[in-house]
Amino acid sequence: MPELLPMLPHDTRGRPLHDLRISVTDRCNFRCVYCMPRAVFGRDHAFLPRAELLNFDEIARLVSIFARLGVEKVRLTGGEPLVRRELPMLVRALAAIPGVRDLTLTTNGVLLPDHAPALKQAGLHRVTVSLDADDDATFMRMNDAGVPVSRVLAGIEAAEAAGLGPIKLNMVVKRGWNEHALLPMARRFRWTGRILRFIEYMDVGHSNGWRLDEVITADEILATIAAEFPLEPMPPTKLGEVAERSGSRPFCGDCDRARLSADGQLYTCLFATAGHDLRSLVRGGASDVDLEVAIRDIWEARDDRYSEIRSAETVTLPKVEMSYIGG
Numbered sequence: 478m479p480e481l482l483p484m485l486p487h488d489t490r491g492r493p494l495h496d497l498r499i500s501v502t503d504r505c506n507f508r509c510v511y512c513m514p515r516a517v518f519g520r521d522h523a524f525l526p527r528a529e530l531l532n533f534d535e536i537a538r539l540v541s542i543f544a545r546l547g548v549e550k551v552r553l554t555g556g557e558p559l560v561r562r563e564l565p566m567l568v569r570a571l572a573a574i575p576g577v578r579d580l581t582l583t584t585n586g587v588l589l590p591d592h593a594p595a596l597k598q599a600g601l602h603r604v605t606v607s608l609d610a611d612d613d614a615t616f617m618r619m620n621d622a623g624v625p626v627s628r629v630l631a632g633i634e635a636a637e638a639a640g641l642g643p644i645k646l647n648m649v650v651k652r653g654w655n656e657h658a659l660l661p662m663a664r665r666f667r668w669t670g671r672i673l674r675f676i677e678y679m680d681v682g683h684s685n686g687w688r689l690d691e692v693i694t695a696d697e698i699l700a701t702i703a704a705e706f707p708l709e710p711m712p713p714t715k716l717g718e719v720a721e722r723s724g725s726r727p728f729c730g731d732c733d734r735a736r737l738s739a740d741g742q743l744y745t746c747l748f749a750t751a752g753h754d755l756r757s758l759v760r761g762g763a764s765d766v767d768l769e770v771a772i773r774d775i776w777e778a779r780d781d782r783y784s785e786i787r788s789a790e791t792v793t794l795p796k797v798e799m800s801y802i803g804g
Contacts, residue, residue, distance in 0.1 A: 485546060485547040486546055486547065486772075486773045486776045486777050487776075487777065488745075488776055488777060488778070488779035488780065489777070489780045490779075490780065492732060492779070493547055493733050494543070494546050494547045494548060494733060494735060494776050495547055495548060495549055495733035495734070496548065496549075496550045496551075496733055497540065497543050497548045497550070497551050497552070497734070497735050497736075497737060498551075498552045498554055498734060498735070498736045498802070499536060499540070499551065499552070499553055499554065499736075499737045500554050500555055500556065500558075500736070500737065500738050500739045500802050501530075501536070501553055501554070501555060501556075501558045501561040501564065501567065501739055502525075502530070502555045502556040502557070502558065502560055502561045502739050503524055503525050503555070503556045503738075503739050504524050504555065504556045504557065504560050505555055505557040505560065505585075506557055506560060506585070506587060506588075506622060507557065507585050507587075507620045507621070507622045507624065508621040509607075509609070509619060509620050509621065509649075510619060510621060510651070510654065511619075511649050511651055511678055513556075514621075515621050525739060525740055529740045529756075530740060531737075531739065531740065531741045531756060531759075533563075533566055533567040533570060534570075535741070535756070535760075536570075536571075536737075537567070537570040537571060537574065538759065538765070538768075539737065539741075539755060539759065539768065540571055540574055541574050541575075542765060542768050542772060543735070543772065544574050544575065544576035544577055545576070545769060546769065546772060546773060546776070548576070548577070548735075549576060549577065549578045549579060550577075550578070550579040550580075550581070551571055551577055551579070551580050551581070552580075552581045552582065552583060552605075553567070553568070553580075553581070553582045553583070554582070554583045554802075555739075556739075557584060557585055557587075557588075558582055558583070558584060559584055559587075559588035559589070559592055560588070564592070564596070565592070565595040565596055565598070565599040566599070568580065568582075568596055568599040568600055568601045569599040569600055571600070572599065572600025572601070573600070579602055580600060580601055580602050581601070581602055581603050581604065581605065582596065582601055582603075582604050582605070583604070583606075583607070583647070584604055584605070584606060584607070584632070585607050585620070585624075585629065585632075586604075586606040586607070586608070586628070586629040586631075586632030586633055586636075587624060587628050587629060587632055588632070589604070589606075589631075589632030589633070589635045589636050590631055590632055590635040593632075593635040593636045593638070593641055594635075594639045596639070596641065597639040597640050597641055601641060602641070603641050603642060603643065603645075604636045604641045604644060604645075605644070605646070605647060606629060606632065606633055606644060606645070606646055606647070607646075607647045607648075607649070608626070608629050608633075608646050608647070608648060608662075609648050609649050609650075609658070610626070610648075610655045610658035610661075610662065611626055611661050611662050611665050612626065612658065612661065613625045613626055613627075615654070615655050615657070615658050616629075618654065619651075619654060619655055633646075633671070642670070642671075643670055643671065643672055644670075644671045644672070645671075645672045645674060646671055646673045646674065647676055648662055648673065648674070648675050648676065649676045649677075649678055650675055650676065650693045650698060651678040651691050651692075652678075652692065652693050653691060654691075656693050656701075659698060659701050659702060660701065660702065660705055663702050663705070663706060664705075667706065675695075675698045675702075677692055677693065677694060677695060677698075678691055678692050678693070732746075736749075736802045737755070737802075738752060740756060741754065741755045741756025741757075741759065742754055742755070742802075743755050743772070743775060744802050745775065745776065745779045746779075747802070753771075753775050755768070755771070755772070758771060
């Protein structure tokens, strides 16, 4: 008789493992105020040594195991993933893994003109680009790297020309910084085929100095846009769709995402206080079966529900930085 395959893992709340977000580097060429503020990530900041990063073979091996456990969507992130050298080599390896049906990348877009064609040829399906305003003064204040909007728009155009669309655009909204750019962004990208998503400023990590009074809630964002443009609700493309998530609304109920840091720590929540060390297993001689059992056990023990229990007390928990696990 053929051997019976074990059922795909579900966590303690019945959530499957479907998405995997992989940080390929903790470095970035931006210093966005809500993610890597320059006061913390300055010239003397100690980034991960190269030897501590998972190499491409190690990442591909882990993804093949995650795919056997139900992962179908893989997103490459950072930091800024395009500062990792030879990234198309990794994309090619991941695109060849059975079960990986959606292979995407989140980027600030600046390096896309140089890399978009090679990424598409290697097997990348599409990209998401971060853009927090469409005027230079606001955008450069947000990214704190002197990068004008035109550099990102050039990246978007290069990605579209290479066939990496439809492009999704992420705008993080922070009170006192860029809420005035909501309507100009909506006007610029309406009817362009580019999908603009507004994201609440969230209490991820500690370096960004998050404060509740700097949050523009999803309801406020919707009201601002609806004042000029009629809005119709759209159903998410799948359970756990990121666009439906916001800091002011609970979003844990159907979250099916795991996160792998650049140095091989597995996190089961964006707001996790600790990870699980897969790199030591990979480099310590663990077999594929050993790794599959370890990942299955981690996921089946998962009970994360941060957005449902968020309070003044949870905000001060020692959460991992967004730049470390890709947000």
